[in-house]
Amino acid sequence: MGKRIGMEVSIAAAEAVKQCNVDVISAYPITPQTHVVEHLSELVANGEMDAEFFCVESEHSALSVCVGSEATGARSFTCTSSQGLALMSEITYIASALRLPIVMIIANRALSGPISIWNDHSDVMSIRDCGWIQFFAENGQDVYDQVFCAYRLAEDKEVLLPVIINMDGFTLSHVIEPIELIDQEKIDQFLPAYKPVLSLHPDRPVTMGGIALPGIFTETKKAQEVAIQSSMPKILETWKAFGDMTGRYYNPVETYKTEDAETVFVIMGSYGETASVAVDMMREEGRSVGLIKLRLWRPFPFEEFKKATLGVKQLVVIDRAVSVGARGPVASEVKAALYGEDQRPMVYNFVAGLGGRDVAPQDFIKMVDKAEIEIEEGNKEGYEIYGVRE
Amino acid sequence: MTKPESEWTWKELPPGTTILEPGNACQYRTGDWKTLKPVLNKELCIHCGLCYIFCPDMSYALNPEGYFIVDLFYCKGCGICAKECPTGAITMVLEKEEEK
Numbered sequence: 001m002g003k004r005i006g007m008e009v010s011i012a013a014a015e016a017v018k019q020c021n022v023d024v025i026s027a028y029p030i031t032p033q034t035h036v037v038e039h040l041s042e043l044v045a046n047g048e049m050d051a052e053f054f055c056v057e058s059e060h061s062a063l064s065v066c067v068g069s070e071a072t073g074a075r076s077f078t079c080t081s082s083q084g085l086a087l088m089s090e091i092t093y094i095a096s097a098l099r100l101p102i103v104m105i106i107a108n109r110a111l112s113g114p115i116s117i118w119n120d121h122s123d124v125m126s127i128r129d130c131g132w133i134q135f136f137a138e139n140g141q142d143v144y145d146q147v148f149c150a151y152r153l154a155e156d157k158e159v160l161l162p163v164i165i166n167m168d169g170f171t172l173s174h175v176i177e178p179i180e181l182i183d184q185e186k187i188d189q190f191l192p193a194y195k196p197v198l199s200l201h202p203d204r205p206v207t208m209g210g211i212a213l214p215g216i217f218t219e220t221k222k223a224q225e226v227a228i229q230s231s232m233p234k235i236l237e238t239w240k241a242f243g244d245m246t247g248r249y250y251n252p253v254e255t256y257k258t259e260d261a262e263t264v265f266v267i268m269g270s271y272g273e274t275a276s277v278a279v280d281m282m283r284e285e286g287r288s289v290g291l292i293k294l295r296l297w298r299p300f301p302f303e304e305f306k307k308a309t310l311g312v313k314q315l316v317v318i319d320r321a322v323s324v325g326a327r328g329p330v331a332s333e334v335k336a337a338l339y340g341e342d343q344r345p346m347v348y349n350f351v352a353g354l355g356g357r358d359v360a361p362q363d364f365i366k367m368v369d370k371a372e373i374e375i376e377e378g379n380k381e382g383y384e385i386y387g388v389r390e
Numbered sequence: 391m392t393k394p395e396s397e398w399t400w401k402e403l404p405p406g407t408t409i410l411e412p413g414n415a416c417q418y419r420t421g422d423w424k425t426l427k428p429v430l431n432k433e434l435c436i437h438c439g440l441c442y443i444f445c446p447d448m449s450y451a452l453n454p455e456g457y458f459i460v461d462l463f464y465c466k467g468c469g470i471c472a473k474e475c476p477t478g479a480i481t482m483v484l485e486k487e488e489e490k
Contacts, residue, residue, distance in 0.1 A: 099406035160405050198408050207409035219400040220407045226400070 010035035016147035026065035032169035096131030101154030118356020121320035140177035252296035261290030278364035348382035424467025434479035441471035
């Protein structure tokens with residue numbers, strides 16, 4: 001077992017990027033992502049990391065540089081939050097369509113307006129359909145570990161897709177946690193040097209980013225959709241290999257005390273840890289409560305999710321964003337995933353923790369109380385923005 | 391592309407729809423966009439080459455007899471050559487279905 005040291009999660013993330021021998025870092029500072037790239041710029045400036053660091057003029061350029069560098073076969077990294085991601089959004093679709101295995105950490109922060117620097121998931125939900133593989137990390141160790149998994153997965157010849165690692169802003173990014181660092185030798189074995197399938201080189205001319213007329217555009221989208229759907233075995237394989245190396249096994253859908261549970265939370269990101277405290281408290285009172293943590297958001301793990309919800313009476317889905325005019329996005333997808341099942345749980349949707357609003361274990365207990373009572377009374381469309389002052 | 395886009399299946403596309411064959415844009419027939427085609431009256435032509443200079447698609451080329459002749463495989467029928475021709479030697483006429 002490696003050394004566990006207290007470290008700010010953003011610094012741990014940057015150290016992981018360094019350990020991946022990334023060739024190009026292109027970023028524009030934005031809270032709460034800044035510490036990640038600040039630390040990387042120090043590592044490069046101090047000669048501790050052999051990489052090109054591009055200080056660009058915007059996030060649109062940050063990802064554009066990564067698209068260019070990745071297309072030449074250089075392992076590339078960027079990191080952003082909120083408005084930065086919004087400005088970058090145009091290029092996110094291009095990176096995935098070109099099948100460029102860029103890795104990006106998003107320190108999740110609310111989208112304006114009003115202006116908020118604090119955490120929720122509205123930023124990443126705005127690019128939900130951008131075609132990147134998307135992870136949600138639960139704690140600092142998870143963030144650190146996923147960087148290695150992301151590069152290995154993204155660069156697999158059968159995958160070739162960019163990966164987003166979602167890290168809750170402040171609640172993860174700025175918190176000092178014990179992190180078990182992995183020896184460089186192990187990383188070098190786990191993550192081989194990047195060998196692109198296709199790259200830009202004067203000796204082997206190819207065109208990337210051409211136009212597709214109506215006669216072929218649909219075929220390109222079908223190919224992209226199949227590519228991300230069929231990455232699932234590789235995702236499982238990557239996490240299995242990582243687990244074999246470190247003892248830390250990750251899964252697309254993780255369950256906590258769901259065996260025989262009647263009411264089960266569905267949560268993404270760092271709130272999984274808070275909710276698990278609430279589950280423990282309720283279990284002590286003899287209540288039949290469990291927790292599902294969605295680590296993988298794209299491709300959506302339909303089969304794993306259905307399996308995890310078998311026999312569950314009701315799901316309490318916590319959304320950290322609101323699709324204004326259409327309720328919570330996670331709940332909508334959960335309902336869609338379960339629609340074809342003969343035995344499906346009722347779904348109660350809470351939108352909670354917007355713009356950094358704290359959600360304590362007691363709040364999770366209140367949500368279960370309310371959902372159980374209302375579902376018992378016959379409410380099939382339970383939906384609430386939680387904790388609003390009336 | 392080595393074959394028309396209508397013959398490609400999604401399974402055959404290279405990753406990222408990367409184009410592996412350089413310089414294949416010349417196989418792209420932009421000529422099927424047009425409704426009007428330019429017709430040259432050689433008796434009025436003064437060989438000035440303005441049609442050649444103004445053509446935005448570089449569809450005009452000099453032939454051995456000294457005339458600039460349009461390549462209808464690429465000509466989109468914009469009519470700029472006819473507009474710029476100082477002697478009115480080029481007229482735009484409706485392209486018939488069988489000529490396409």
